Structure formats: C-alpha cells, structure tokens
Amino acid sequence: MHPAPSVIIFTTLSGLGFGLLFWLGLGMPAVTGWVAFAFFAIAYALAVGGLLASTFHLGHPERAIKAFTQWRTSWLSREAWASVAALVIMGLYALGLVFFDARWSVLGWIGAGLSLVTVYSTAMIYGQLKTVPRWQSPLTPALLLAISVSGGALLAGQVTAALILLPIAAVVQVIWWVRGDTALQTSGTDMGSATGLGGIGRVRAFEAPHTGNNYLLKEFVHVVGRKHALKLRGIALVLGYAAPVVLLLLPFGHLLALLAVAAHLAGIAASRWLFFAEAEHVVGLYYGKR
Amino acid sequence: MTSLPETTQRKMGLVIDLDTCVGCHACVVSCKGWNTENYGAPLSDQDPYGADPSGTFLNRIHSYEVQPDQGAAQLIHFPKSCLHCEDAPCVTVCPTGASYKRVEDGIVLVNETDCIGCGLCAWACPYGAREMDAAEGVMKKCTLCVDRIYNENLPEVDRVPACVRTCPSGARHFGDLGDPDSDVSKLVAERGGMDLMPEQGTKPVNKYLPPRPKDQMDRPAATAPKPDGQIDVLAPFLKPVAEEPKGFIGWLDKALEKL
Numbered sequence A: 001m002h003p004a005p006s007v008i009i010f011t012t013l014s015g016l017g018f019g020l021l022f023w024l025g026l027g028m029p030a031v032t033g034w035v036a037f038a039f040f041a042i043a044y045a046l047a048v049g050g051l052l053a054s055t056f057h058l059g060h061p062e063r064a065i066k067a068f069t070q071w072r073t074s075w076l077s078r079e080a081w082a083s084v085a086a087l088v089i090m091g092l093y094a095l096g097l098v099f100f101d102a103r104w105s106v107l108g109w110i111g112a113g114l115s116l117v118t119v120y121s122t123a124m125i126y127g128q129l130k131t132v133p134r135w136q137s138p139l140t141p142a143l144l145l146a147i148s149v150s151g152g153a154l155l156a157g158q159v160t161a162a163l164i165l166l167p168i169a170a171v172v173q174v175i176w177w178v179r180g181d182t183a184l185q186t187s188g189t190d191m192g193s194a195t196g197l198g199g200i201g202r203v204r205a206f207e208a209p210h211t212g213n214n215y216l217l218k219e220f221v222h223v224v225g226r227k228h229a230l231k232l233r234g235i236a237l238v239l240g241y242a243a244p245v246v247l248l249l250l251p252f253g254h255l256l257a258l259l260a261v262a263a264h265l266a267g268i269a270a271s272r273w274l275f276f277a278e279a280e281h282v283v284g285l286y287y288g289k290r
Numbered sequence B: 001m002t003s004l005p006e007t008t009q010r011k012m013g014l015v016i017d018l019d020t021c022v023g024c025h026a027c028v029v030s031c032k033g034w035n036t037e038n039y040g041a042p043l044s045d046q047d048p049y050g051a052d053p054s055g056t057f058l059n060r061i062h063s064y065e066v067q068p069d070q071g072a073a074q075l076i077h078f079p080k081s082c083l084h085c086e087d088a089p090c091v092t093v094c095p096t097g098a099s100y101k102r103v104e105d106g107i108v109l110v111n112e113t114d115c116i117g118c119g120l121c122a123w124a125c126p127y128g129a130r131e132m133d134a135a136e137g138v139m140k141k142c143t144l145c146v147d148r149i150y151n152e153n154l155p156e157v158d159r160v161p162a163c164v165r166t167c168p169s170g171a172r173h174f175g176d177l178g179d180p181d182s183d184v185s186k187l188v189a190e191r192g193g194m195d196l197m198p199e200q201g202t203k204p205v206n207k208y209l210p211p212r213p214k215d216q217m218d219r220p221a222a223t224a225p226k227p228d229g230q231i232d233v234l235a236p237f238l239k240p241v242a243e244e245p246k247g248f249i250g251w252l253d254k255a256l257e258k259l
Helices: A003-026 A033-055 A063-066 A076-097 A105-127 A139-155 A159-181 A191-195 A215-221 A229-250 A254-277 A282-289 B024-036 B120-124 B164-167 B183-191 B247-258
Strands: A200-208 B014-015 B059-067 B076-079 B099-101 B108-112 B172-176 B208-209
Touching: A003 A033, A003 A076, A003 A105, A003 A254, A033 A076, A033 B183, A063 A076, A076 A105, A105 A139, A139 A159, A139 A229, A139 A254, A159 B172, A191 A200, A191 A282, A191 B059, A191 B099, A215 B120, A229 A254, A282 B172, B014 B183, B024 B059, B024 B164, B172 B183, B183 B208
Parallel strands: B014 B208
Antiparallel strands: A200 B059, B014 B172, B059 B076, B099 B108
C-alpha cells in the first residue's frame, strides 16, 4: 500500500491524542486549572490535528460531512461519529476541570471509553479489509490500541503504567509483524485464484494492461518502502518502545520525559510507515507483483 | 444506503470468454470512449502525450502465460472490469452512501456528487475495479453502461455495454445471470464458468469461461491418430521436410562434427 504521509501523520498523532484523552478521562493525572488546560490542549492538538491531516488525502474534503451518514456498515463513518462524540464529551469534562475546578467523573469515564472506541474504529478500517491479508486480523486493533494507550500513558506522565504497557505494546508489535509476514501466503489468494487459471498451470504475468503507471499500481503496489523493512523495524522497536522505557527508568526530569515522548513518536511513525509500505494488496497479484 | 440488498430482482453482468479473447483492447477503447462522454465525470488522462502518461480506465486487459507441468505454455488474454459482486465489499465500506448496489438489476454504481474521494472502496475491492480519477477526485468504476442498456434512444442492437458491442471476437456476453434460462447462464453452465478469487467471498456476478486446451503442436508424432480416433489430414504436410541433412550439407555437417 502507498504510505501516504497524511494517513501516517493522522493515525500516529490522533492515536496518541486519544490515548492521552483516555488517561485524562480516568483522572490520571488528576489535574485541574491551568495544568489541566495544558494537558487537554496537547491532547486536542494531537487528536484534532490528526483528524484534519486525514482530510488532506480526500478528493473532495468539502463533502466530508457526508461521511457521518453510513455508520450502519462503514467503519470510517463510525470513526467519524466516535471521534466527534469523544471530543465533545471530553470537551465538557475539560470545561469542568479547567474553569470550575470540578471533576465530573462519569463524563470522564464515558469520554475515556469513547476515545478507545475511536482508536478501535480507526484500526477496524484497516482490520476489516480482506484484500490486505497482513491487516485483516484482530491483532490490528490490538496493536493500535496498545500503542495508543501506552503512548497516552507516557504523555500523561503515568510512569508505572507506561513501564508496563510499553513492553506489552512492543510484544504485540512483534507478533503482528511475524504473523503479517506469512499472511498473504496463508490467505489462499494467489495468481492462480486471482485469474482462475491456476488449475491449468503456473501463472505468470506476461504483459500488463498498459505500458505506463496507473492508480492501482501507485496506490496498492508500493515496493520502495519495503527495501529497508528490517532496519526500520529495528528503529521502530528501539525508538518507539525501548528508548522511552529506559528514559523513564532514569531519575525523573522534564527534559528526559520530553525526549521519551519524542523518541516514542518517531518510533511509532516508523512503525506506521511499515504498516502501510509492507502491506500487500491482493490486486497486485494481477500485475504479478505484491 | 451502503447496506447491501438482501437479493436483487435480476443479476445483470458479463460473461467473459478467455478462450476467444484475442487481447486486441478494442473493449478498452470503446469503454473509455463511451464512458468519458456519458455517465458522470469524464475519464481523465494525465500527461497523455508526454513521457509518463496515465489515466482512468474502467476496463483493462492483462495477458498471462500459463505453463502446465507438461507441454507448451499457453498465452491467455484476460479482460478485467467490475464484477458487480453480490457481496460487494466496496459498497459497505463507503462512509457517505455514494456507493450502492441497485435492487432492480444488481448493478454497483457510484453517485459522484456524494463521493468524497477517500479511496476506501478501491482498497476493499480485490479486483482493482475501481480507480480514483486524478482530475475529478471521485471514484470511477464500470457502470455496466447503465446509460446504454435501458436507453430507448439507441437502436436495440446497441442496448448492451459498449465493450460487448465492440468485441470483434465475441468474447464478451451480457445478460441476466440470475435467470437460469438466460443465454449467459446456459453458457456459464455449459462451459464451466468460474469466479475470480472465490476465497474472498465477494460472490461476483460476472463469470469467466476457462480457456480450452489448445491444439497439441508439440505432440511427439503429429501424424499419429488423435486419441479420439480422428486423423489429422494436414499432418503429412506439416511433417519436417528433412530429418537428417543430406548431400553437401550432410557432408559438411559430418565433417564439422568430426573436427
């Protein structure tokens, strides 16, 4: 799949933003006043910034409001509803904390739940696709939720929680990678089933429909980003998961915490790049590619 | 609404004969011609006369080489367009309701004024049947020439999809695949019509007729009677003229062999 920067920025930032909102909704940290304002400002900047970035890849962003209509069948539509609901409820909750020094706990819990539902919906947009065997697994929502909640804990200053959750997220990440590497082979879809000619013999793409490039090849058959996959996996593991844990174990300092967050973001961005670049869409088989 | 209909009254679709398709791409040209000036936004081209041309097509022809375990390889031309699946994954993922499957005839269409160009339907389609138009920013796909097949302004003979009308080898057939007595359904039953990627669970309406075995050009004895008892009358004329070189060439061959 083509790793569109807008989608990588969207899923990375909004995942972290909703992760932070989850912890704030639970009252961890139990902040009020200006400190609460700062925390919520960061969370909203990440979540809303990510959502805005996601509209950049639309052909007609001016019609984006129509995406709220098909929640019965479409995970993308459900994500739109969940994100707006989470942002509105958490906004009310933040209003109480910042201006009235009041903790409306029930609102916070609902907002925390909706934040997780948002991340789950985002993950299911990818996890539902049979056409991308690497994504179609319950491990995909598990991975995105684990990254969101552990990153949120890091940003919310929940050191103990982050020290437990980051290694768990790293384990889910590695399992997701290992499973994904054989997903296309075990999916049962190959050039034989794609063309229906597998019963006759070995199928080889002899000539493509056009000498030039096309939308399908640009969007679904992206091989450049896979070249350094192993190195990028190492970078993602070290920066995204290991470095924050090490930095959290050192004596506390705001600079170290900032460094931990920056390393985590860079690592997750690398992981998200691979999420798209390594994903093989079955349509590539028609072109003899993967 | 992007919920799929439980059933459709008819299942209009194509039957594509991989045995007779000659790979001429005439259907590609007629499809682009008709659909760029009729239903919805035109099918744009980018840099059409430059170094890196590309464009939107609703129908593309691949060519495959199939190598059996024994015998000669077969070259098969393979037209591919929307299969108007009964369980169309492209429809249910659409967040805006722009994509829909018609109850009356099962045709999968895009309402372009509702399409936000998110591309998720193209991600959900295993066949590459949907292409985002780079100029219009909306999703384009085969409409089964919905503006031809019911069009009473056209002569009756033209009320079929443009690709079917133009195919010079009769490799494309159009009809109601939901009616077991229709010509296309009979053709599918007789020739063992197949689904593409059945494991994806999309239940395509369009069917493909598998290629029949080609003449055995590499049979060891071309003159021997065929298994069905028939004798190939042309075989004696197709025999190699000289098995072993004779005369001067024969002498030269032997002399060079000994060197």
